[in-house]
Amino acid sequence: MENFEEEYSNNGYKYIAGIDEVGRGSLFGDVLACSIIMPLENRIEGVTDSKKLSRKKRDYYYELILKNMVAVGIGRVNANLIDKINIKNATHLAMIKSVKNLRNKYDKQIRPDLLLIDAEHIEADIEQVSIIKGDDKCYTIACASIVAKVYRDKLCEIWAKSYPEYGIDKHMGYGTKKHREMIKLYGPSDMHRKTFVKNSENW
Template sequence: MNGCEFDGVYYKEGYGSIVGIDEVGRGCLFGDVVACAIVMPKESSILGVKDSKKLSEKRRETLYEEILKECKALGIGRVDAKVIDEINIKQASRLAMKRALENLRDQEGQVFKPDLALIDAENIDSDIEQKAIIHGDDLSYSISCASIVAKVYRDRLCIGWSKDYPGYGIEKHKGYATSLHRGAIKALGPSPMHRKTFLRKILSNEPH
């Protein structure tokens, strides 16, 4: 069963509109966790849509533009490093997803309320009916679209952040814990946008 067929099961059950929700940046040391909520037309079937982690950067960029042109509604949610440190990354990811759903707007900028939310392996605080789908970014077309949009959106933020905080290589590793990034943190110390709760082992020189 491909992603479109997976979502089609729910359409056959009578749901009129389905929103797919996914987040990106959960494992990063730096910057916001970003979530996307997206509603694609029932008949949508963009070739090549799958989990963003399985796509090249160039392919993601192309699909991102196609998805945004075709989607019925879109919402982005963000939670910054300070809040991540305060409430932990799991709760911050859920909050970003909730914000993305609350920010859902159609192409005319009007609030859009879907009938069903398909969420990648999470539950969020919402009165909209929802289903947590394990490996949803692989199984569901809507969630795959959300995965791609969230990834490209956050990667573009990283390009901007790298100019504000040069020397860490954010534009290259996008905030993940690469050896380049860990070395830069040890050399320069953490920036205001680093997640302090993620850096304890790095800054204490413990093995990780």
């Protein structure tokens, strides 16, 4: 994993935030983004793209990252708004919200000097760098990917209690065979993305 943070820190940047999203391809629920600023020293060994980690490992790193972070922010956009503005715009909005929500351990708002974003560019008056496969190459983005994934998985477990027939806590809202079968059987709920499931008769 490359040390982008050290490179930019040496150029005078103090608060460097990594940003990643989760739930972009889900049929159900929010798209969610995390912005996080991590200490430049004492990097957590073993942090990588959340998709490369087991659930147990993600949960472990999630707690460790939040214990060590300088500031963290979560941004969410729900299914109704995703249907209105499309998933790309909704993802960008979630990222912008996550930056605005950056808080330190004392709940003080922190404005970053630089944004390192996984393969995206957002409308923000903060300098930013888009890094292809950033969750695999950049430590801070990898931290954001883990926090975003675990945070959304926890939401899915909560949503599953309100919508038990869809098994959201098993597939996290993604289009598995079982999930598609349940949508066919019960129809989409008010938390399903209608633009994503409108062609369900062809599944």
